[in-house]
Amino acid sequence: MDKNSNKTQNMQEMRHLFVVLSRQFGLLQKESSQCCGVTTIQSHILYEIKQGYHMTLNxxxxxxxxDNSTTSRHVHGLVEKEYVVRLPHPEDRRYVTLELSEKGKKLEEEITExxxxxxxxxFKDLPEDKMTSMRTEIKDLTEIMRKSDICCYPPF
Amino acid sequence: MDKNSNKTQNMQEMRHLFVVLSRQFGLLQKESSQCCGVTTIQSHILYEIKQGYHMTLNxxxxxxxxDNSTTSRHVHGLVEKEYVVRLPHPEDRRYVTLELSEKGKKLEEEITExxxxxxxxxFKDLPEDKMTSMRTEIKDLTEIMRKSDICCYPPF
DNA sequence: ATAATTAGTTGTATTTTGCAACTATTAAAT
DNA sequence: ATTTAATAGTTGCAAAATACAACTAATTAT
Known part of the structure; x- marks a missing residue:
């Protein structure tokens, strides 16, 4: 059973890496967002609207x-600041599709930048090939995690 | 300048992968924590106390x-539930060192499990060697991110 | 001996959040 | 055709999370 305990250990290490990774990335997101005058969640919303085509609130x-309501309020804030526009769906007027305004696009690009x-x-000191192999593995990892049905919708 | 625009594109892809990765892992954390009857932050605290030796509140x-105060309150909640014990530091009575109780250790192990x-x-369908190469790259990536001084203290 | 510093807690106001109740619109059922 | 269900989104409200500032207790520096 040495092989099994080894595997468990590997998984615990993996978990630890995820903890560090997502915490550090969370900080990066927070910093970049606040630097541009919005909260982390607001920048998330801008990002999602940019990616998604005719995204609805739900x-x-x-x-x-x-939650629905929480999201609605965040969007409201972004609409008030004129970063996002709400457009009624032509086919079904219950829906509201969300789009970035010009100002919003600019802000989103700033954050992305x-x-x-x-x-x-x-990564500046990393050799090109190491960078490539890293990107490959992370891409595969992401795909694996995206596919695992944890809850909610995985981000496309 | 084709090389540069290529690099920018790679970085944007990287950013996207991080978004997906940390969101999915965040969900995993949330699910595991709530399943064991505590919030995500509380399970974070348990994890940190477990890892750290004689961790103080600050x-x-x-x-x-x-913030100091926010953390203090979360710890208070865990102490009330008897998962954490506060011990006065023998050398300097201003400090309070945090330790897991037996109950707390058990809970933490449950969440980890x-x-x-x-x-x-x-990862169940992943071949052994792919798994290994993935772990290697993620480990290196984590180290790179850990070293980048974003703010706060990186998790050891 | 006194002042300054440090660790941690508590008061308070603000923000975030989710549930439930609501409005408006569309789809289904009789 | 009219009534009933369902759906998308918003708002009221109470609970939880958060940060800042004021505080206590303990230690260090002057």
């Missing part, structure tokens, strides 16, 4: 794993 | 990137 809430710069900076 | 707050099982399940 879809957004599912993506963020937040900050984050990618930080990430680039992290 | 150290813990720094680890979690939370849940998480590692989930992670193991994710």
């Amino acid at each position: 879809q957004l809430a599912q993506r963020l794993c937040l 900050m984050m990618t710069t930080s990430i680039m900076d992290m | 150290q813990l707050a720094q680890r979690l990137c939370l 849940m998480m590692t099982t989930s992670i193991m399940d994710m």
